[in-house]
Amino acid sequence: MALPFTTQIVDIALDERSYPILIGPGLLDSPAAFDRGSASGGTSALIVTNTTVGPLYADRLARVLAQRHSQVRQLALPDGEQYKTWESLNQIFDELLGHGADRKTTLYALGGGVVGDMTGFAAACYMRGVPFVQVPTTLLAQVDSSVGGKTAINHPLGKNMVGAFYQPQAVVCDLDVLKTLPPREMSAGLAEVIKYGPIADMALFEWIEAHIDALRAGDPAALAHAVRRSCEIKAHVVGQDEREAGLRAILNFGHTFGHAVEAGMGYGAWLHGEGVGAGMVMAAELSRELGLVDAAFVDRLRRLIERAGLPVRGAVIDAADNAGRYLELMRVDKKAEGGEIRFVVIDGPGSAAVRAAPDELVRQVIDRCCAA
Amino acid sequence: MALPFTTQIVDIALDERSYPILIGPGLLDSPAAFDRGSASGGTSALIVTNTTVGPLYADRLARVLAQRHSQVRQLALPDGEQYKTWESLNQIFDELLGHGADRKTTLYALGGGVVGDMTGFAAACYMRGVPFVQVPTTLLAQVDSSVGGKTAINHPLGKNMVGAFYQPQAVVCDLDVLKTLPPREMSAGLAEVIKYGPIADMALFEWIEAHIDALRAGDPAALAHAVRRSCEIKAHVVGQDEREAGLRAILNFGHTFGHAVEAGMGYGAWLHGEGVGAGMVMAAELSRELGLVDAAFVDRLRRLIERAGLPVRGAVIDAADNAGRYLELMRVDKKAEGGEIRFVVIDGPGSAAVRAAPDELVRQVIDRCCAA
Numbered sequence: 001m002a003l004p005f006t007t008q009i010v011d012i013a014l015d016e017r018s019y020p021i022l023i024g025p026g027l028l029d030s031p032a033a034f035d036r037g038s039a040s041g042g043t044s045a046l047i048v049t050n051t052t053v054g055p056l057y058a059d060r061l062a063r064v065l066a067q068r069h070s071q072v073r074q075l076a077l078p079d080g081e082q083y084k085t086w087e088s089l090n091q092i093f094d095e096l097l098g099h100g101a102d103r104k105t106t107l108y109a110l111g112g113g114v115v116g117d118m119t120g121f122a123a124a125c126y127m128r129g130v131p132f133v134q135v136p137t138t139l140l141a142q143v144d145s146s147v148g149g150k151t152a153i154n155h156p157l158g159k160n161m162v163g164a165f166y167q168p169q170a171v172v173c174d175l176d177v178l179k180t181l182p183p184r185e186m187s188a189g190l191a192e193v194i195k196y197g198p199i200a201d202m203a204l205f206e207w208i209e210a211h212i213d214a215l216r217a218g219d220p221a222a223l224a225h226a227v228r229r230s231c232e233i234k235a236h237v238v239g240q241d242e243r244e245a246g247l248r249a250i251l252n253f254g255h256t257f258g259h260a261v262e263a264g265m266g267y268g269a270w271l272h273g274e275g276v277g278a279g280m281v282m283a284a285e286l287s288r289e290l291g292l293v294d295a296a297f298v299d300r301l302r303r304l305i306e307r308a309g310l311p312v313r314g315a316v317i318d319a320a321d322n323a324g325r326y327l328e329l330m331r332v333d334k335k336a337e338g339g340e341i342r343f344v345v346i347d348g349p350g351s352a353a354v355r356a357a358p359d360e361l362v363r364q365v366i367d368r369c370c371a372a
Numbered sequence: 373m374a375l376p377f378t379t380q381i382v383d384i385a386l387d388e389r390s391y392p393i394l395i396g397p398g399l400l401d402s403p404a405a406f407d408r409g410s411a412s413g414g415t416s417a418l419i420v421t422n423t424t425v426g427p428l429y430a431d432r433l434a435r436v437l438a439q440r441h442s443q444v445r446q447l448a449l450p451d452g453e454q455y456k457t458w459e460s461l462n463q464i465f466d467e468l469l470g471h472g473a474d475r476k477t478t479l480y481a482l483g484g485g486v487v488g489d490m491t492g493f494a495a496a497c498y499m500r501g502v503p504f505v506q507v508p509t510t511l512l513a514q515v516d517s518s519v520g521g522k523t524a525i526n527h528p529l530g531k532n533m534v535g536a537f538y539q540p541q542a543v544v545c546d547l548d549v550l551k552t553l554p555p556r557e558m559s560a561g562l563a564e565v566i567k568y569g570p571i572a573d574m575a576l577f578e579w580i581e582a583h584i585d586a587l588r589a590g591d592p593a594a595l596a597h598a599v600r601r602s603c604e605i606k607a608h609v610v611g612q613d614e615r616e617a618g619l620r621a622i623l624n625f626g627h628t629f630g631h632a633v634e635a636g637m638g639y640g641a642w643l644h645g646e647g648v649g650a651g652m653v654m655a656a657e658l659s660r661e662l663g664l665v666d667a668a669f670v671d672r673l674r675r676l677i678e679r680a681g682l683p684v685r686g687a688v689i690d691a692a693d694n695a696g697r698y699l700e701l702m703r704v705d706k707k708a709e710g711g712e713i714r715f716v717v718i719d720g721p722g723s724a725a726v727r728a729a730p731d732e733l734v735r736q737v738i739d740r741c742c743a744a
Binding site: 094127129150157164338 | 415416458462465466469470472474475476496497498499500501522524527529530533534535536537615616703704706707708709710711
């Protein structure tokens with residue numbers, strides 16, 4: 001059977017770990033979209049989803065996979081970043097071992113970034129590695145988190161601190177599922193789309209400015225373009241630096257500040273994309289303080305983030321010493337080295353760099369950018 | 373500074389993941405032995421050990437590492453297979469995050485197989501991968517578990533079910549530490565040395581037969597030969613099949629039955645090497661039942677395992693249906709496929725193969741080989 005003719009394919013080129021990202025409507029009902037998942041010859045499959053997404057799509061996915069696997073089980077985890085923990089991960093292992101899943105069992109991650117990160121990490125660790133396929137159902141997961149092989153769980157002291165680089169067999173982005181996405185989740189996903197502009201592609205940025213209302217309204221053509229272009233940029237970056245030895249770090253623009261908000265407010269209070277939204281404004285302000293961009297650029301970015309329905313000010317996470325708490329949380333960022341925080345900054349529209357900044361300057365930015 | 377002139381080096385050839393195994397006396401006090409650990413340029417180090425080994429050697433290792441890392445911390449976990457759990461693993465993450473360890477921090481695993489497996493898995497996962505060095509202090513870890521990059525923790529339903537293939541920067545085997553090894557641990561280590569004979573090298577097997585008393589007595593020259601030859605065979609196998617797609621499985625001779633004993637008795641009741649000892653007899657009996665070896669070979673192997681101070685009969689792990697319980701536990705073995713257990717059998721002295729066997733035959737072997 002062929003793929004729907006509207007399907008677009010973006011390839012992630014990583015030698016023997018290369019895989020396709022399939023993008024288009026109707027993929028959840030297309031057996032051809034899941035050709036790669038059965039490449040291992042495994043007979044058994046487990047769909048890992050959450051209690052929100054599962055009732056909407058898990059049975060449909062199971063029906064399609066039944067043509068490729070003789071046994072297809074489902075596991076629905078609780079929904080939310082606060083559940084991206086060892087306890088949830090262990091539920092996956094319990095399910096797999098409880099049903100005798102072998103080393104050729106394929107895991108399917110059906111959900112947003114939390115489900116994808118946890119399922120990918122479970123696949124990386126179960127019997128030291130089983131195949132998995134990403135089936136992202138949020139815009140954020142389709143344009144960012146499902147692509148590139150970063151998997152992880154959170155630790156109380158830091159986000160994504162325990163994980164693995166582990167590539168899926170394929171990423172299947174059915175654009176139809178975005179129709180049921182709540183507005184807040186749509187906005188959160190747009191944060192990661194907007195991100196690609198300042199760091200890599202100002203033409204995309206201009207296009208988003210022109211189409212932000214269509215995107216928020218769920219216009220299929222606009223979403224198709226946003227997902228494809230985002231995946232292309234991400235594929236290009238990941239293909240050059242799979243394990244984040246250098247270049248790949250620029251994809252974390254806005255994330256250093258954003259992770260601090262997420263951890264500081266308690267996981268789940270802010271959506272990841274919301275933290276990234278406010279975090280990008282803070283990182284842009286820091287770039288301006290460092291003399292790398294002008295105020296007009298920061299304003300332009302802030303305006304687009306605001307139009308996307310995202311917060312443009314950070315949260316106050318500590319009433320007594322807010323900037324101090326941010327700095328404390330940011331020092332455990334994975335880009336930090338020897339206690340020195342390394343920020344992704346914009347050194348000119350469409351170009352990013354990673355560098356340190358004096359604590360005093362960072363404190364000023366935090367004080368100025370956080371809601372009182 | 374040079375290595376002690378008595379140092380032998382066995383290389384594990386895995387392209388950019390290649391590393392040396394250093395074997396000899398006095399290495400714990402030799403800064404040159406730890407050249408590889410600082411290749412990352414990281415300033416910080418964490419020695420992970422256990423409460424038995426730590427008091428004996430951790431300060432000495434810390435002194436040597438102080439010449440390479442500006443900060444060297446220590447963490448002593450409880451001693452025993454029953455602590456090879458997520459809880460212990462999380463203690464490592466807590467220690468790392470609590471002290472702001474960054475992505476260039478090097479972990480040093482100072483201890484036996486449990487410490488090595490857990491520390492290696494922690495290194496694989498912390499911030500998606502930090503460098504680590506194995507400093508094995510038991511014979512079992514020196515001849516087997518520290519070499520080859522298998523890392524894991526146990527799950528209540530199966531041994532080593534959650535883990536990663538993750539290679540160390542180096543393995544440093546100081547033979548002097550074997551002088552303080554309790555006799556029971558020495559015997560457990562000999563199980564893994566003996567293993568290499570039937571699967572790969574009957575000349576080694578004959579040599580062990582001639583030197584088993586010297587080995588048990590801790591004779592330095594005999595131990596040096598046993599460790600080096602074991603590492604050479606393991607390096608050869610791992611170099612051909614890092615991720616156990618095929619050949620590498622032969623290194624699990626005796627482990628399918630052995631893991632069932634370990635899990636069935638409760639982790640820590642039998643030492644891993646003791647399970648492997650009895651397990652090799654059972655696997656050899658199965659090989660004979662399958663017509664692959666004769667009774668004389670099985671007797672010869674049994675006699676050597678007995679002389680090594682190891683059990684040659686399996687434990688009764690279920691009074692009602694002992695063989696049934698063995699089969700149940702063995703079905704979650706990582707080599708199992710589609711519910712079919714795959715055994716490492718000897719198909720002629722010095723040669724191993726992986727194959728299935730009828731349940732009835734396996735039951736007979738278990739019934740015959742288990743102590744009443």
